[in-house]
Amino acid sequence: MAKRSANGSGQAPRRTDSLSRELIIQTATEILDDGGESALTLRALTIRLKTGYGAIYHHVTDKGDLLAAATDDIIANVLSRTVTDGGPRETLRRLALGLFDAIDAHPWVGAQLSRQPWRPALLDFYESVGRLLDALAVPEKARFDAAGTLVNYVLGVAVQNAANARYLSSQDTNRETFLNGAAAQWAHLDPGTYPFVHASITQLREHDDREQFLAGIDIFLTGIAALRETRDTWVR
Amino acid sequence: MAKRSANGSGQAPRRTDSLSRELIIQTATEILDDGGESALTLRALTIRLKTGYGAIYHHVTDKGDLLAAATDDIIANVLSRTVTDGGPRETLRRLALGLFDAIDAHPWVGAQLSRQPWRPALLDFYESVGRLLDALAVPEKARFDAAGTLVNYVLGVAVQNAANARYLSSQDTNRETFLNGAAAQWAHLDPGTYPFVHASITQLREHDDREQFLAGIDIFLTGIAALRETRDTWVR
DNA sequence: ACCTGAACACCGTTCAAGT
DNA sequence: ACCTGAACACCGTTCAAGT
Numbered sequence: 131m132a133k134r135s136a137n138g139s140g141q142a143p144r145r146t147d148s149l150s151r152e153l154i155i156q157t158a159t160e161i162l163d164d165g166g167e168s169a170l171t172l173r174a175l176t177i178r179l180k181t182g183y184g185a186i187y188h189h190v191t192d193k194g195d196l197l198a199a200a201t202d203d204i205i206a207n208v209l210s211r212t213v214t215d216g217g218p219r220e221t222l223r224r225l226a227l228g229l230f231d232a233i234d235a236h237p238w239v240g241a242q243l244s245r246q247p248w249r250p251a252l253l254d255f256y257e258s259v260g261r262l263l264d265a266l267a268v269p270e271k272a273r274f275d276a277a278g279t280l281v282n283y284v285l286g287v288a289v290q291n292a293a294n295a296r297y298l299s300s301q302d303t304n305r306e307t308f309l310n311g312a313a314a315q316w317a318h319l320d321p322g323t324y325p326f327v328h329a330s331i332t333q334l335r336e337h338d339d340r341e342q343f344l345a346g347i348d349i350f351l352t353g354i355a356a357l358r359e360t361r362d363t364w365v366r
Numbered sequence: 367m368a369k370r371s372a373n374g375s376g377q378a379p380r381r382t383d384s385l386s387r388e389l390i391i392q393t394a395t396e397i398l399d400d401g402g403e404s405a406l407t408l409r410a411l412t413i414r415l416k417t418g419y420g421a422i423y424h425h426v427t428d429k430g431d432l433l434a435a436a437t438d439d440i441i442a443n444v445l446s447r448t449v450t451d452g453g454p455r456e457t458l459r460r461l462a463l464g465l466f467d468a469i470d471a472h473p474w475v476g477a478q479l480s481r482q483p484w485r486p487a488l489l490d491f492y493e494s495v496g497r498l499l500d501a502l503a504v505p506e507k508a509r510f511d512a513a514g515t516l517v518n519y520v521l522g523v524a525v526q527n528a529a530n531a532r533y534l535s536s537q538d539t540n541r542e543t544f545l546n547g548a549a550a551q552w553a554h555l556d557p558g559t560y561p562f563v564h565a566s567i568t569q570l571r572e573h574d575d576r577e578q579f580l581a582g583i584d585i586f587l588t589g590i591a592a593l594r595e596t597r598d599t600w601v602r
Numbered sequence: 603a604c605c606t607g608a609a610c611a612c613c614g615t616t617c618a619a620g621t
Numbered sequence: 622a623c624c625t626g627a628a629c630a631c632c633g634t635t636c637a638a639g640t
Contacts, residue, residue: 148623172614182625183615189623193614244480244525248548253555253563260562272581273562274569279582283515286522289480312484319489326496326509327489333510345508346515353589384604408633418606419634425604429633 149181151189151199159200162238166299170197170238198249201242205251208232209258218265219351225258226284226347230340233288240292247285256281266351269359276354283350287343309335385417387425387435395436398474402535406433406474434485437478441487444468445494454501455587461494462520462583466576469524476528483521492517502587505595512590519586523579545571 157178161170172193175186190196208228214221233240243252259277268276298308313331321328393414397406408429411422426432444464450457469476479488495513504512534544549567557564 171612173612176626184617184626185624187615241480244477245529247526247529253560257560257562260566264562270565274566274573275578275581276585277562277566278578279519279585282522282526282582283519284522285525286518286520289521289525290483290518293481293483324489324493326493326500326513329506330496330510330513337510342511342514345511346518349512349515349589349593350585351589352592353585353587356588357585407631409631412607420607420636421605423634 149179149185149189154179154186154189155196155199155203158196159203159236162200163236166296167238167241194246197238197242198246201239201246202249202251204232204236204239205229205249205255209251209254218262222259222262222266222280222351223344223347225255225262226280227340227344229255229284230287230291230343233291234339237292237295240288240290241296243285244289244292252281255284263354266354267358268354269357272354272357276357280347280350283346287346291339385415385421385425390415390422390425391432391435391439394432395439395472398436399472402532403474403477430482433474433478434482437475437482438485438487440468440472440475441465441485441491445487445490454498458495458498458502458516458587459580459583461491461498462516463576463580465491465520466523466527466579469527470575473528473531476524476526477532479521480525480528483517488517491520499590502590503594504590505593508593512593516583516586519582523582527575 154175158170158175161174161178170193172183172186176182179186190199208231209225212221212225212228214224216224233243243249256277259280260273263273263276264270294305294308298305301308303311313335316324316327316331316334319327390411394406394411397410397414406429408419408422412419415422426435444467445461448457448461448464450460452460469479479485492513495516496509499509499512500506530541530544534541537544539547549571552560552563552567552570555563
């Protein structure tokens with residue numbers, strides 16, 4: 131974020147530091163953060179990096195490779211930053227919230243996860259979840275399904291988040307006017323056939339995405355707690 | 367599915383029945399089911415429909431409009447077919463499984479949902495979920511978050527499903543060899559840093575996607591049950 | 603009103619040619 | 622080894638022209 135020195139006038143114009151995979155990925159991330167997924171074109175990259183197409187393809191296989199690598203970086207950062215000194219339940223919430231915040235800050239990560247959900251970075255997340263479930267005394271046989279369920283839930287929220295961000299930037303509005311518009315649409319529906327949607331209008335306007343995400347995590351954790359193994363009494 | 371009569375030799379060659387939005391959407395669905403998302407190009411549509419680009423754009427706004435309409439059809443079909451005569455818990459499971467099966471049969475629906483999660487068809491699903499949560503005695507204040515959580519979970523599974531299908535068709539392999547490959551990759555990881563992943567290899571190979579999805583639904587339902595309102599005793 | 607299809611703008615990617 | 626940029630194949634979309 132704080133590095134925009136390359137544009138300055140101090141450096142020698144000819145001998146810029148040579149291209150590298152890291153620089154390309156970092157620049158791609160900047161473009162994605164600035165203008166969203168649609169802003170990342172190979173042409174935009176060549177301009178920003180003051181280079182040609184071939185130079186980029188020399189360090190990167192594909193546009194897909196580029197997107198995947200940028201996403202891996204973001205996710206790996208989340209995992210390494212997460213504080214894990216609390217209890218397993220608290221750590222699980224922190225991990226999930228860390229992912230949520232990262233995807234909120236970089237919505238294109240959500241879209242990318244929907245394309246390639248099983249990148250190594252997400253495998254690390256999966257590993258952490260599994261171990262925490264062990265600490266929560268979830269029996270081994272149930273851990274696989276439980277971990278998958280949590281990952282799928284996080285993935286679903288990521289997708290929602292990305293879709294919302296895409297919509298907001300395409301319509302060039304903010305969250306509040308978007309929710310007001312959605313609420314207005316919901317209000318137009320027939321209350322007889324859509325009683326629940328109607329009853330939800332106020333909450334739609336006032337809800338906090340982050341808190342709703344956490345409420346979902348708690349629902350799953352409560353459900354998972356019911357799978358808890360009674361390590362004392364052996365049940366056949 | 368059973369309508370492929372237009373190819374026959376009986377009809378007069380000149381005066382085919384004129385184009386319609388429904389026919390276009392139906393044909394697009396066929397192309398998507400046959401060849402996946404990447405197979406649906408405007409050109410492929412013109413060929414299959416024996417028409418020009420303008421003719422299609424006369425009935426359809428966009429390629430996005432087309433994809434959205436095709437997805438709406440599939441989802442609306444799921445909801446209308448779901449048997450709702452059981453208890454609320456059973457009905458919820460049936461609804462969720464109906465969506466799962468539909469996305470399994472038409473993986474492109476999963477990808478489309480990740481692009482536009484709030485289409486009218488999904489709002490109907492949301493409405494159904496909300497009402498069933500009411501029947502399950504989830505208090506009104508918690509229903510909004512709970513319904514959103516379930517929708518997000520289903521969305522996450524949909525995305526996974528679509529990604530898997532895309533990968534399978536791109537690699538031209540089947541589920542079993544895919545899982546074997548993934549299991550082999552997992553086996554290569556260091557068991558010290560990835561104990562949970564290692565312990566999951568067998569289950570990865572043997573698991574049933576549909577059952578794992580249902581296990582997640584059950585975790586959710588158990589978690590929801592803890593929110594249950596005690597309608598007899600009034601708690602302030 | 604409905605349809606045709608050449609043309610346009612814009613992608614990702616390649617590759618002969620340079621240094 | 623690393624880079625350049627014209628060229629290619631292929632998108633979605635438009636629009637003057639037909640019926």
